[in-house]
Amino acid sequence: MKIDVLSLFPEMFTGPMYQSMVGNAIKNGILDFKVTDFRQFTTNKQKHVDDTPYGGGAGMLLQVQPIFAALDEVQKDQPNPGRVILLDPAGKRFDQKMAEELAQEEHLTFICGHYEGYDERIRSRVTDEISLGDFVLTGGELGAMVVIDATVRLLPDVLGNRESAIEDSFSTGLLEHPHYTRPVEYEGMVVPEVLRSGNHKLIAEWRHKESLRRTYLRRPDMLEGYEFTKQEKIWLEEIKNEEKQEK
Structure with a gap:
């Protein structure tokens, strides 16, 4: 260029x-x-x-x-x-x-x-x-x-x-999921177990759901007009229920 x-x-x-x-x-x-x-x-x-x-x-x-x-x-x-x-x-x-x-x-x-x-x-x-x-x-x-x-x-x-650019916030229509690196535990804060499981399918699902959660909580305007998959609709309802329970 x-x-x-x-x-x-x-x-x-x-x-x-x-x-x-x-x-x-x-x-x-x-x-x-x-x-x-x-x-x-x-x-x-x-x-x-x-x-x-x-x-x-x-x-x-x-x-x-x-x-x-x-x-x-x-x-x-x-x-x-x-x-x-x-x-x-x-x-x-x-x-x-x-x-x-x-x-x-x-x-x-x-x-x-x-x-x-x-x-x-x-x-x-x-x-x-x-x-x-x-x-x-x-x-x-x-x-x-x-x-x-x-x-x-x-x-x-x-x-x-x-893959970094593909997974960036806004590239997928959602904010990027949370990231963690070593150490596993720091001042009582622990890396989610799923990320340490080695199960790539579960890790991908966790990241996708957490991207949806972060977008719903921080930038709900991005979800206006967003075309949800069937699974994303299920996750979104779970996220709403989980957030209500935490409150």
Whole structure:
């Protein structure tokens, strides 16, 4: 995968994007990653990339010319310009399904905004507008890093275990089940016996049920519209009864 980022602060990406799994993906040639300072593409002598909005109003807007010129540069010699993603509070909320979709692409370009907003004409070159949630950040850099991290970890051979991404929270429609490691007992807290049984069928069933339990207790909204299997319906009733008894 090739990822380009257009940013006024390329140094923000120096640490996070070259560490951990994303850093390994770059090192191993799985990911071609580059940050372009679009201030270098402005045509005015002062190197300004923003201006006041027509019609008045507070704040400054990113100008269309530097963004278009930077896009032309990163897309040249590319047979497929790929998807151009604008980080914007008005965009579609990012989730695991979107990460899985983006992970199928060959080329992604992220535009990180600042100031009050964008010249509306910038959107004519954009294929996707993404938001992390109902809040506003100082700029789009942190949002881009989150989307990139969630996407790149899904690429083949990035994670050490291919099953890890499949079993992640949200990938199955449920939150991930609890995990345990050594020691068996710590301060009176004991690893569930089923996980030590060696019976893989029972372990799989326990994990599935506990995923359902965790989702029901912590994110019941995720179960709205969820297509339950016959077994899951039985487990859910058991979970509700078990929770009532504990109370």
